[in-house]
Amino acid sequence: MKNEAPGLAERLRRALVIAAVAAVVYVPGVVTLWMLLAGRA
Amino acid sequence: MNDAAVLAVIVAVRGLVPLLIFRWNLAGALLAIAADGSDAIIQDVLGAEPLRGCYHEFDKVFDTYYLTIELGVALRWGDPVARWMLAGLFALRLLGIAVFELTGAREVILFAPNVFENYYLVLAGLRSIRPGYRLRGWGEAVLWLAAVTPPKVLQEYVMHYREAQTWHFVRDEIFTPWN
Numbered sequence: 001m002k003n004e005a006p007g008l009a010e011r012l013r014r015a016l017v018i019a020a021v022a023a024v025v026y027v028p029g030v031v032t033l034w035m036l037l038a039g040r041a
Numbered sequence: 042m043n044d045a046a047v048l049a050v051i052v053a054v055r056g057l058v059p060l061l062i063f064r065w066n067l068a069g070a071l072l073a074i075a076a077d078g079s080d081a082i083i084q085d086v087l088g089a090e091p092l093r094g095c096y097h098e099f100d101k102v103f104d105t106y107y108l109t110i111e112l113g114v115a116l117r118w119g120d121p122v123a124r125w126m127l128a129g130l131f132a133l134r135l136l137g138i139a140v141f142e143l144t145g146a147r148e149v150i151l152f153a154p155n156v157f158e159n160y161y162l163v164l165a166g167l168r169s170i171r172p173g174y175r176l177r178g179w180g181e182a183v184l185w186l187a188a189v190t191p192p193k194v195l196q197e198y199v200m201h202y203r204e205a206q207t208w209h210f211v212r213d214e215i216f217t218p219w220n
Contacts, residue, residue, distance in 0.1 A: 014170045020071060021166035025159045029192025031211060032199035038214070041205035 048091035051080045059107035066114055067165040073107040074158075081208040101138055104155075108134070111161045122176040123164055126186070130157035147202050154197040159189035 006014070035041040042050075058076035062069030080100070084090050092099050108131060115127045137153020140146070163185055167174045176182045199205050 017067065017166050017169050021067075021162050024071060024074060024162055025189055026192050028196045028207075031207065032196050032205075034214075035199055035205055035207065035210050036195075038210075040210050041199040041203045 042087045042089055044089045044091040047084060047087045047089040050087065051083050051092070054079055054083070055103040056106075059110050062107065062110045062114055066111075067162070067169045070107075070111055070158075070162060070165060073110075077104060077107070078208070085208075085212075098142075101142075105135070105138065108155070108157060108161075111158070115161060115164065118164075118168065118175075119173075120164075120175040122179060122182050126176075126182050127157060127160060127164075130160055133157075147204075150197050150201045151194065154190070154193045156186070156190050156193050159193050160185065163189055 032041065054076045059069065059073040061072055077100070080092060080096075084092065112127060112131045116124055118124070133153050134155050134157050137149050140153075141149045164174075164176075176185075200207055
């Protein structure tokens with residue numbers, strides 16, 4: 001059976017998933033690094 | 042609002058939102074994290090501080106609650122490598138919290154960071170993109186571990202070891218920098 005390429009909506013959903021996970025995993029680390037560098041931690 | 046009413050709102054949010062993880066493994070987990078961060082904001086907005094003096098204990102109980110739900114969900118993914126990795130990370134975290142509560146030694150948190158949560162999110166994300174996704178072996182499992190551990194260790198160091206007020210920093214520097 002032929003594998004169909006995902007449509008635009010599905011590609012957008014996947015991009016959103018990747019962005020959301022990356023943001024939740026890395027943004028707190030960036031913010032806390034910022035706090036350290038700003039002398040607020 | 043008085044302390045009791047604000048406490049009821051916080052308990053409702055932190056108790057009910059994580060139940061969404063059962064239905065939506067990734068979105069539910071993301072909402073549980075938002076609920077986790079909401080208690081300081083709810084106290085600020087509603088003008089009462091019912092968690093004054095016991096915030097860390099309260100937070101740990103509800104954190105463990107939603108992480109346990111995530112572990113329960115992940116154990117049913119049919120991915121043996123992920124199962125062992127997540128169970129190990131969860132056990133490490135639980136042990137760290139228990140030792141910290143018993144001894145009060147904050148450095149314990151640094152050796153038992155909540156990497157479980159980041160690892161769960163990555164796997165839930167991969168499974169959302171490709172249903173039925175499984176780790177291809179311990180090599181891939183360790184690569185993901187290396188990718189998600191550093192930001193969490195940094196976060197634990199600042200928030201729980203140095204006890205810095207992250208929300209106040211975000212509010213002052215990002216949301217209202219003009220004040």
